[in-house]
Amino acid sequence: MTINRINTITAFVADQDKAKEFYASVLGFAVRADRVVGGNRWLEVVPGGEGTSIVLHKPFPGASAGGLAGVILGSDDVDAAVARLRDAGAEVDGPDELPWGRQATFADPDGNSFVLQAPPAQDWQR
Incomplete structure (x- = not known):
């Protein structure tokens, strides 16, 4: 078995409509999916329209909104x-x-926190 990519990161949010507005309108992310599957709404956004996406999901039992950090x-x-x-x-x-x-x-309205970074200096990655 080889793991070769990160497909999706989940950010728990209290209000999916409010989160969708922030990620789409403020951050400029594309909405890849917004549909109800069973009893859950699958709301997936992605910067630039491709690559690793973020699912904006209601918290699972025992979890709370706003716990994502370090992305x-x-x-x-x-x-x-x-x-x-x-x-x-x-x-x-x-x-x-x-x-x-x-x-x-910065953080989204639920407190999920992010680092916004310019491309790193070329010599930093060596």
């Missing part, structure tokens, strides 16, 4: 992305220059 999102223009987030009312820390590149942090 790093890439941007070719961190400053413009930060300005857009702030204009939409999001709290953003940064952007800051760090040894591995320019980055900022």
Whole structure:
């Protein structure tokens, strides 16, 4: 068995409609799927329309909204992305220059937290 990719990350959210608005309108993610499967709504968004997606799902029993942390999102223009987030009312820390590149942090309305990062310096990855 070989594991060779991450298909989907799940972010638990309290209100899927509110989350959809934030991820689609504020972050500019494409909605890959929005359908009811059994008793659950499968709401899947993806930056740039391809790659690893985020499922915005109601919390499973015993879980709560807002527990996702450490996901790093890439941007070719961190400053413009930060300005857009702030204009939409999001709290953003940064952007800051760090040894591995320019980055900022923010959270969605439920408290799921993300790092927004410019492409890392080429020598950092060696």
